[in-house]
Amino acid sequence: MTSSSTLTPNAVLERLQWRYAVKKFDAQKTIPNDTWDALEQSLVLAPSSFGLQPWKFFVVDSPAKREQLLAASWKQRQVVDASHYVVFARPATLGPADVDRFIDRTAEVRGMSRATFDGYRNVIVQFIQQPRFDAAGWMARQAYLALGQFMTAAAAMGVDTCPMEGIDPKQYDAILGLEAKGYVTLCACAAGYRAADDKHATAPKVRYPTAAVIEHV
């Protein structure tokens, strides 16, 4: 079940208590390449409904673009100070062609004929073509699941993060040219290392009591 690469329950608790939404990153510290590669894979490997992966992740390396995004983020310095900055986006539209692309990929990876997956394909197409199906909302939820995996994987490796919802998605789209690429900004996440003087690091974490949040039935 477990292996030497797992965490004990106490270690998980320690990691989750250690994590907080960093307000001030140490701008001099960079996430090592192998650690960043693992974080990218936490996005690539994130679970999604049907396995459809209705998302794209834009890693903003360009300092100039980061400066532009800063102005579209209520000037929150995490945008420019963090080692890495990822914009979470969904496809602008969702249709049968997206399902076909996924089924093609499935057949390729599994080394099986595409026809094997015809039934599965049709289930997904019917699902996304339901009359009142909210494709945008559904895709956004998948991306937030990926955000959760990303942040937890980061904490497991001792990398700090700050999820960013206080941004102007339309301005982000414009700055990153996402409309032309066919994507829509949902949120972002800064990743790096907390500054030694970020006072938020030591503020007690505000959570409701467990009994108020978890109910056994």
Place this chain on the structure above:
Amino acid sequence: MTSSSTLTPNAVLERLQWRYAVKKFDAQKTIPNDTWDALEQSLVLAPSSFGLQPWKFFVVDSPAKREQLLAASWKQRQVVDASHYVVFARPATLGPADVDRFIDRTAEVRGMSRATFDGYRNVIVQFIQQPRFDAAGWMARQAYLALGQFMTAAAAMGVDTCPMEGIDPKQYDAILGLEAKGYVTLCACAAGYRAADDKHATAPKVRYPTAAVIEHV
């Protein structure tokens, strides 16, 4: 930065590759108490926008209720076979009273006067009272982030999961009496240990190439 409780990048990759959506759980295997407690805390400690925690998690211990949920889940056996089964729910409504409750809790935990947080309170109230604000969608996204944290924390400890979207939320609400409690079902997650003969465990993971999912700009 890191401590003995962290995972190396390779260990994270190994954990994420190990994880898959379990179709067949070993009904004889139970998650140990300390491990389950850590998983509950992964929900309690999950990040949320403003820290508002607009969610509740129902852990279904009752075998009878699990049987009822099975019928509302396309008879997917994970509902009854998994060691634990969690239903992710959001409050039916979101208003200033929810913000006040959170601000009260913040003042309590931080040991400061409530007035200290008046400005923060007003920012959140204004945010959730925006004319076209989609409270239901926003709360659902937060819960999916918590789902991501839960699944990743589970994988880190060697616990298997299966996220469940193929359920009938209205039937879940009825079976669990959520309307009277003021909550709405969003999705669920089974947790436990894969059966030795779950053939899905060894099927190659279907993901788009990294370059198709992650773009550096």
